[in-house]
Amino acid sequence: MANQVTLPRLGQGMESGTIVKWLKSEGEAVEKGEPLYELDTEKVTQEVEADFSGTLLKIMAGEGQEIEVGKAVAVIGEEGEEVSAESDDSAEGEVEDPTKVTEEEGAEEGEPAPEREEERKRGREADEPAPRPEVAEQRQDGGRVKASPLARRIARERGIDLSGLRGTGPEGRIVAEDVERAGAAPAVAAPAAAAAEAETIPLTGIRKTIARRMTEAWEAPAFQITMTADMSAAIRLREALVERTGEGEARPTYSDILTKVCAVALMRHRAMNALFAGDEIQLQPTANVGIAVAVPNGLVVPVLRNCEAKTIPQLAAERADVVDRTRGGKLQSQDLESGTFTISNLGMYGVERFVAVLNPPQAGILAVGAIEERAVVRDGEVVARPVMEMTLTCDHRSVDGATASEFLRTVKQFLEAPGLAL
Amino acid sequence: MPELTYREAVRDAMSEAMRRDDDVFIMGEDIAEMGGSMGVTQGMLEEFGPDRVRNTPISEMAIVGSGVGAAIAGMRPIVEIMYQDFTTLAMEQLVSQAAKHRYMSGGQVKVPLTVRTQGGAGWSPGAQHAQQLEAWFVHVPGLKVVFPSTPADVHGLLWTSIYDDNPVLFFEHRTLYGIKGEVPDEIDGIELGKARVHREGEDVTVVATGRLVHEALGAAEEAEEEEGISVEVVDPRTLLPLDEETIVESVKKTSRCVVAHEAVVRMGFGAEVTAIVQEKAFDYLDAPIERVGSKFVPLPFAPVMEEFVIPHQADVLAAIKRTVGKK
Numbered sequence: 001m002a003n004q005v006t007l008p009r010l011g012q013g014m015e016s017g018t019i020v021k022w023l024k025s026e027g028e029a030v031e032k033g034e035p036l037y038e039l040d041t042e043k044v045t046q047e048v049e050a051d052f053s054g055t056l057l058k059i060m061a062g063e064g065q066e067i068e069v070g071k072a073v074a075v076i077g078e079e080g081e082e083v084s085a086e087s088d089d090s091a092e093g094e095v096e097d098p099t100k101v102t103e104e105e106g107a108e109e110g111e112p113a114p115e116r117e118e119e120r121k122r123g124r125e126a127d128e129p130a131p132r133p134e135v136a137e138q139r140q141d142g143g144r145v146k147a148s149p150l151a152r153r154i155a156r157e158r159g160i161d162l163s164g165l166r167g168t169g170p171e172g173r174i175v176a177e178d179v180e181r182a183g184a185a186p187a188v189a190a191p192a193a194a195a196a197e198a199e200t201i202p203l204t205g206i207r208k209t210i211a212r213r214m215t216e217a218w219e220a221p222a223f224q225i226t227m228t229a230d231m232s233a234a235i236r237l238r239e240a241l242v243e244r245t246g247e248g249e250a251r252p253t254y255s256d257i258l259t260k261v262c263a264v265a266l267m268r269h270r271a272m273n274a275l276f277a278g279d280e281i282q283l284q285p286t287a288n289v290g291i292a293v294a295v296p297n298g299l300v301v302p303v304l305r306n307c308e309a310k311t312i313p314q315l316a317a318e319r320a321d322v323v324d325r326t327r328g329g330k331l332q333s334q335d336l337e338s339g340t341f342t343i344s345n346l347g348m349y350g351v352e353r354f355v356a357v358l359n360p361p362q363a364g365i366l367a368v369g370a371i372e373e374r375a376v377v378r379d380g381e382v383v384a385r386p387v388m389e390m391t392l393t394c395d396h397r398s399v400d401g402a403t404a405s406e407f408l409r410t411v412k413q414f415l416e417a418p419g420l421a422l
Numbered sequence: 423m424p425e426l427t428y429r430e431a432v433r434d435a436m437s438e439a440m441r442r443d444d445d446v447f448i449m450g451e452d453i454a455e456m457g458g459s460m461g462v463t464q465g466m467l468e469e470f471g472p473d474r475v476r477n478t479p480i481s482e483m484a485i486v487g488s489g490v491g492a493a494i495a496g497m498r499p500i501v502e503i504m505y506q507d508f509t510t511l512a513m514e515q516l517v518s519q520a521a522k523h524r525y526m527s528g529g530q531v532k533v534p535l536t537v538r539t540q541g542g543a544g545w546s547p548g549a550q551h552a553q554q555l556e557a558w559f560v561h562v563p564g565l566k567v568v569f570p571s572t573p574a575d576v577h578g579l580l581w582t583s584i585y586d587d588n589p590v591l592f593f594e595h596r597t598l599y600g601i602k603g604e605v606p607d608e609i610d611g612i613e614l615g616k617a618r619v620h621r622e623g624e625d626v627t628v629v630a631t632g633r634l635v636h637e638a639l640g641a642a643e644e645a646e647e648e649e650g651i652s653v654e655v656v657d658p659r660t661l662l663p664l665d666e667e668t669i670v671e672s673v674k675k676t677s678r679c680v681v682a683h684e685a686v687v688r689m690g691f692g693a694e695v696t697a698i699v700q701e702k703a704f705d706y707l708d709a710p711i712e713r714v715g716s717k718f719v720p721l722p723f724a725p726v727m728e729e730f731v732i733p734h735q736a737d738v739l740a741a742i743k744r745t746v747g748k749k
Binding site: 011116119120121122123124125126148149150151152153168169170173175176 | 546677704705706707708709724725726727728729730731734736744747
């Protein structure tokens, strides 16, 4: 088989050479290592040895012709072997660039002196292998977070978890800047923190339930009505109840009084004590009042049953127990079932009035604000009275405005004159 | 302040000491009539005469050995080893005699000897005449090792070395002899073990010695202009004792470190600096410490190969960029 003889690179920076003289002629036998031709490079003229043994079948570069490094200059093969015309392509596929050669010639003629300086420059600029192999991928394994010592120290000092950070340093390493950006995000005002990523909280457990239930609630056609109750009598009632509370017993709260009066009012306006069941409305026999309790990750509504039949101290005891269990995460599923009405009280936060979202399929939910001293008119006189605003949200599929108003008026009357609830 | 070349600054420090102090004399191969192979001692024979500017036989062992003896006897000799490659021939005298007598005699004997030598590549001296061997001597307790990079530093540090009561290996760089710089009117010693911060910066510290101080300063300028990287360049000047505090404080400030010298990287002086920095500033490092130096091969004679092997400004710049995460 025929082998191409290509122009070798005899030194760094050598781009081309001129064949001064062929030392063998076509058809002549050649031994590997035997001088084949004389080559003139920029620096020297030297003999070039044959790389293969065989017969010099074809000389492709004539004497005096300048050839680029890597280009074929001859073919050595077996005697009589055919040499195809296509085979004179460069083995390395180098592209010819005639202008380059001209420039180099010019430069050498113009500046004969700094020959060594030019050589030195080539050495300085010679490509070097990368000093360190990039092993980023392999180093990621083992679950070890790659972070600089400084980044680790800052994270340790500020209580930042490195595993949640993305490294922007070399090889994906977490560097100080990454940690500082993460640490600054919550403390800095919104515009400066724009570059930081939002914290992601997966929607799981209780929040998923809240999202689903509240979205369902939003589908119900709801309306709201508001009344304000004078709480003077209710305050006296609570004081009397608290006075009578024994050691270790739950102290009655306004919520407990509300639970009781709502329960009695529900029994008198049973249309409000209803569940909407798609094709029917179910009026419930007992007032099972749910009370909204805030927990760290959301809101739950444990239910107190048969409230109409219980005393306020009994309700206080049950409420205290269920709230404790709610906050302790010890609720059982039946604690949350069978509710017929819900009370949501944000009075303790100083909220004056708010609108609660329905708790389907219940017909109503009462949103209760804070008890506040306000200027009210009594017998033509402006006087200060402790008042409380209540907003009732109703499912219009179950109840109408008049029914709701009658119920709410009863609640108001009971709060202002608790004896009426007897 | 007069402007002197690095070569003239060396000569000036020696001459001034010899003018003031009869105990100081110089000794070495071809340093008298010839003025030294690097021309450092030119004119000194004329000024000080053959008793104080002494040519020696070609025997480094004898040069250093007689220097040790003269020092013990109360003189302050300055001996010249023509190329630092030849210190290998005087190793016993340097490592086991000069470095040890003060300790072994319980302080009864002092060896105030200064051994000047030079080296450095960039002019095709070949594999046996341009090695950078300073790290070898930093490994020897009992020696002091100085490697100045500017005329002012070589001037002040040589003065202090001559008057130090311990043997000092004083390394000069061949390619720096011609550089010029201002030196004080009145010669003033520079304390051994104090680094010079040539340039202050915020992003990365380059600890460089000898010729590489200048390459590092060039790289720092380039990094600042092209990439906005603020580079601090620290020259320890004295390798033993070493001003660890200045280096460590600088790295604590910048969080990144590059060490650069012409000697080969492996087991070079930079390896020691790297170890010190990681020990004393580990929690301040925001990137691996980069080392710049010669490739691990005997220095080639061919200019193109020599330049390929030794480090340059571009190598320092590339290392700076790696520490800040830029390609």
